[in-house]
Amino acid sequence: MKVTVVGAGAVGASCAEYIAMKNFASEVVLVDIKEGFAEGKAMDLMQTASLNGFDTKITGTTGDYAKTAGSKVAVITSGIPRKPGMTREELIGINAGIVKDVTENLVKHSPDVIIIVVSNPMDTMAYLVHKTSGLPKEKIIGMGGALDSARFKYRLAEALESPISDVDGMVIAAHSDTGMLPLYSKATRNGVPVSEFLSEEQKASVIEETKVGGATLTKLLGTSAWYAPGAAVSVMVQAILCDQKKMIPCSVMLDGEYGQSDICLGVPTIIGKDGIESIVNITLTAEEQLKFAEAAKAVKEVNGDLKF
Numbered sequence: 001m002k003v004t005v006v007g008a009g010a011v012g013a014s015c016a017e018y019i020a021m022k023n024f025a026s027e028v029v030l031v032d033i034k035e036g037f038a039e040g041k042a043m044d045l046m047q048t049a050s051l052n053g054f055d056t057k058i059t060g061t062t063g064d065y066a067k068t069a070g071s072k073v074a075v076i077t078s079g080i081p082r083k084p085g086m087t088r089e090e091l092i093g094i095n096a097g098i099v100k101d102v103t104e105n106l107v108k109h110s111p112d113v114i115i116i117v118v119s120n121p122m123d124t125m126a127y128l129v130h131k132t133s134g135l136p137k138e139k140i141i142g143m144g145g146a147l148d149s150a151r152f153k154y155r156l157a158e159a160l161e162s163p164i165s166d167v168d169g170m171v172i173a174a175h176s177d178t179g180m181l182p183l184y185s186k187a188t189r190n191g192v193p194v195s196e197f198l199s200e201e202q203k204a205s206v207i208e209e210t211k212v213g214g215a216t217l218t219k220l221l222g223t224s225a226w227y228a229p230g231a232a233v234s235v236m237v238q239a240i241l242c243d244q245k246k247m248i249p250c251s252v253m254l255d256g257e258y259g260q261s262d263i264c265l266g267v268p269t270i271i272g273k274d275g276i277e278s279i280v281n282i283t284l285t286a287e288e289q290l291k292f293a294e295a296a297k298a299v300k301e302v303n304g305d306l307k308f
């Protein structure tokens, strides 16, 4: 099955690489606006195929969407990333125009496509795709929770001094420094609540480091991260192409779930061949419910800046 990745920059190329390395897609088409850039990235990646042992065909195009026709999944990573000190919300002006334009082109050539939105501010960009694409809501999925949960598990494992595979945890709500909600009450090590092992001070530190995970990397790298974002997208694409029905926290259009409507926000979802197969209803503590509602309010304010 064919996967299109729009934006052959840091995240797009990383995502194409992980998809190819896992060998579950027949073809990945990279699209970029910079002349020759996607073609170059595709060629470089294809030259790793015999070294890394994959058969996925990777091609690149400078804006010729006819080459994306018949894609099962399209990932939108096109746009600008943040620089140190910037919030994701500050990217809205430029990225909204790009995401809208890209979506129109994708749907024109692949009317049944499932779109994974990565460009920031992601929850708002996913909302924009809902409002402009005409696709059913099951087919528009924002990538944030998969990455933020991986960062949460990294911080939990570090505090617990445990292997990451022993740790489980999830982040929901908004993909923003203030709106992220790491579900500490449900995080476990080998099935035992982490609160049994960590002090209140360690708890506060894990939550804070998770929330500013992206900003910490942006400061270190001078631009936003790409390995973990690319890997997170590849897990979502694999869940769709292999019909895994896997539980992944994703930003989806809510219609009353978690007390919210007409907003894309991160919640646990089951992802399979049709995109979002269902939203998982987990019981939140009173404090978590309050934080979820606050995150929703902030995202709605950003959504208010969109012009359709």
Ligand code: NAI
Pocket (backbone or CB within 6 Å): 006, 007, 008, 009, 010, 011, 012, 031, 032, 033, 034, 037, 077, 078, 079, 080, 081, 082, 091, 095, 098, 101, 102, 117, 118, 119, 120, 122, 143, 144, 147, 175, 223, 224, 225, 226, 229
């Ligand atoms: P980048 O600058 O390395 O790559 C972006 C690419 O998009 C560039 O190659 C650019 O030429 C291309 N592009 C711009 N306009 C285009 C158009 N109209 N059509 C096709 N291609 C176009 O940026 P990077 O680091 O890959 O980040 C991409 C986006 O992903 C940013 O908005 C960033 O904030 C976001 N991001 C989101 C994450 C998430 O968890 N949702 C995680 C990391 C990044």
